[in-house]
Amino acid sequence: MSHTLAALSAAAPLAAGWTVHGLWQHRLIDRAERDALTGLPRRAAFYKSAARILRKARRDVVATLVIDLDGFKQVNDVHGHAAGDTAIRETGRRLAQWAEPLGTVARLGGDEFAAVIRCPDPDTVSGELTHLHQWLCSPVTYDGLPLPLGASIGAYLHTPGPGSTVDLSAALRVADEAMYGVKQTGGGWALTHTLTPSYRTVNGRRDGRRGTDLDTEGGAQ
Known part of the structure; x- marks a missing residue:
């Protein structure tokens, strides 16, 4: 013993x-696996989390979002990069809070973010996107000053059905097109239900879009 x-x-x-x-x-x-500035998952970790959500898409309505800030360059130019970092951090915080506990959010790079979220009630998706857009457009305070920001949001909504599956790259692709469309008109949000791209594809992405395929690390600029 x-x-x-x-x-x-x-x-x-x-x-x-x-x-x-x-x-x-x-x-x-x-x-x-996390972005140093926002604490959000990096691209690879985001893909893992999003894949788990999408595997359940036979039962759930799932929204895939691409979000791009409007006016971010002006914030950097006028107030400095520290102010821009504050805006990015606060945007990440708001997105994470909005998505919890039904989804996952990532910073793709620069002032661009993505999210995949389950939607228990598909009838409320439009209202949720309106709420999110309004929240992201609320000024961020830096050094006692409000930083004016806008946001453009594109979303693809997947409705479950027999044998239905969702390819994340394809969903992000059309969500990006929807985001680009509203960005050209001054910001807002747009929702698409089709996975068929409207723009020519170059290297797996919308023609004219900076960067490489969304599957690669490094982020959009």
Whole structure:
């Protein structure tokens, strides 16, 4: 019995060390999978979370969103990059709060974000997009000054059906087109129900869009 106790006592510090090491590694991985500025998932982590949501799309209505801020360059030019960082952080916070607990949000890069969210009541989607747009357009305070911002939101709405599946890249592609359309008219939101692109595709993305395919790391600028 004494030998057993002695062995357990000797192993305890080692086990504790491995526990701390495991927690440390978990934190490093979690940090690497999150955007440093907003704390939102990076692209790869977002794709994993979004895939889990989309796998249940046979039962749920799912909305895929692409969000781009309006007036962000002016905020940077007039108030400086620190003000721009504040605007990005606050936008990320608002999006995360809006999506919880039914979805996932990511910063794709620059002032562009994406979200995938389950919609238990499809009849409320339009109202939710209106609410989100109004919230994102609310001024962000920096150094005591309100920063004027706008937002353009494009969304693809998937309705479940027999054998229905959703390809995330295709959903983001048409959501991006919807976002681009409202951006040309001064901002707002638009909802599409089709996965058929309206614009010519170059490298997997809308013609004229900066960056490479949404599946790659690095983000849009």
